[in-house]
Amino acid sequence: MQEKLVRIGVFYDGNYFLQVSNYYAYGHQRKRRISISGLHEFIRDQVAEEENMDPRLCKIVDAHYFRGRLNAYDASQRGDTLYWDRVFDDILMSEGVTTHYLPVRTTPEGYKQERGIDVWLALEAFEQAFYKKFDVLVLISSDGDYVPLVRKLNALGTRVMALTWEFEYTTDNGQRMTTRPSQDLLGEVTYPLAMHSMIDQRIARNDSAINRLFVQPDQKRTTTTSDVPLPDVGEGEIMSLKNGYGFIKFPPNNLFFHFSNVIDADFNELRVGDRVEFEVEKDDEGNDVAKSVKVLD
Numbered sequence: 001m002q003e004k005l006v007r008i009g010v011f012y013d014g015n016y017f018l019q020v021s022n023y024y025a026y027g028h029q030r031k032r033r034i035s036i037s038g039l040h041e042f043i044r045d046q047v048a049e050e051e052n053m054d055p056r057l058c059k060i061v062d063a064h065y066f067r068g069r070l071n072a073y074d075a076s077q078r079g080d081t082l083y084w085d086r087v088f089d090d091i092l093m094s095e096g097v098t099t100h101y102l103p104v105r106t107t108p109e110g111y112k113q114e115r116g117i118d119v120w121l122a123l124e125a126f127e128q129a130f131y132k133k134f135d136v137l138v139l140i141s142s143d144g145d146y147v148p149l150v151r152k153l154n155a156l157g158t159r160v161m162a163l164t165w166e167f168e169y170t171t172d173n174g175q176r177m178t179t180r181p182s183q184d185l186l187g188e189v190t191y192p193l194a195m196h197s198m199i200d201q202r203i204a205r206n207d208s209a210i211n212r213l214f215v216q217p218d219q220k221r222t223t224t225t226s227d228v229p230l231p232d233v234g235e236g237e238i239m240s241l242k243n244g245y246g247f248i249k250f251p252p253n254n255l256f257f258h259f260s261n262v263i264d265a266d267f268n269e270l271r272v273g274d275r276v277e278f279e280v281e282k283d284d285e286g287n288d289v290a291k292s293v294k295v296l297d
Contacts, residue, residue, distance in 0.1 A: 006051055006058045009134040010043060011125045012097070013141035014067025015114060019179060020195075023167050024214065025282065030203070032214040036095045042213050047136050047161065050191045062128055063097040066121040068104040068114030084286040100124065122149040129158045136161055139189070144182030150189055161191035235296065238274045248276060248290050255280065257290035265295050 021034045040060055048055040092099055105115045129137055137153055142164040150160050164181035186192040202210040236250035247254045259267035278290035
């Protein structure tokens, strides 16, 4: 008699996943982003191990990604943000992930914040689990706000696997941030996975499953239409300056830079036409930006 499939639903807290991916790209020795396809393969293997099933019988039947996103105008003011949003959408689409976006709101103090995306994730997760009868729902988040969701899923008989990380990272503004999973959340889920320690331990053993968890060199994309990547260090001319940021002319794309990344000078002293030296790095959205901007004599 054929064994029944283990039906898996995967739900991404997009902002949390972005922080995790940035950490491995910039703050971890791995220096690579998380691969969506590699992560899904890892999830299937872990569910099979926890459920004591053949991995071939563990299938991701539904996957959803939730995140707040800048509107088209704001994104167009940030270099190639629109392009990289579309690139990531293509990656998610190729892996069968349904995307859900809400516009990022601006607070009276001028900060941009996600509003309501966690509520949407919780409602969608419960509804899909109810109608599609997931055996295991995988939650990629460490937020204690999802505890009520997990309790509702437990009532349905759906087992919950939480992929959580604990790490420190530095924002573009130089602020040191620490992320730790909610202990309340870990206490409610069926299968809590401490991904940070699991990954580090298995990297030391050169585990092939963990190696596939990261984007491979041939999977990396650049903003150019050729196969030649942008250099790590460059020189260019400031083409525009605005309130706290500017753009540097640097073919094939103009590079965004923030006032906090100007060194050995005051941002207010910069002038359009100044020659500058800088390092090319990726921002949180995967765009090439200028860091360590220094005016040349």
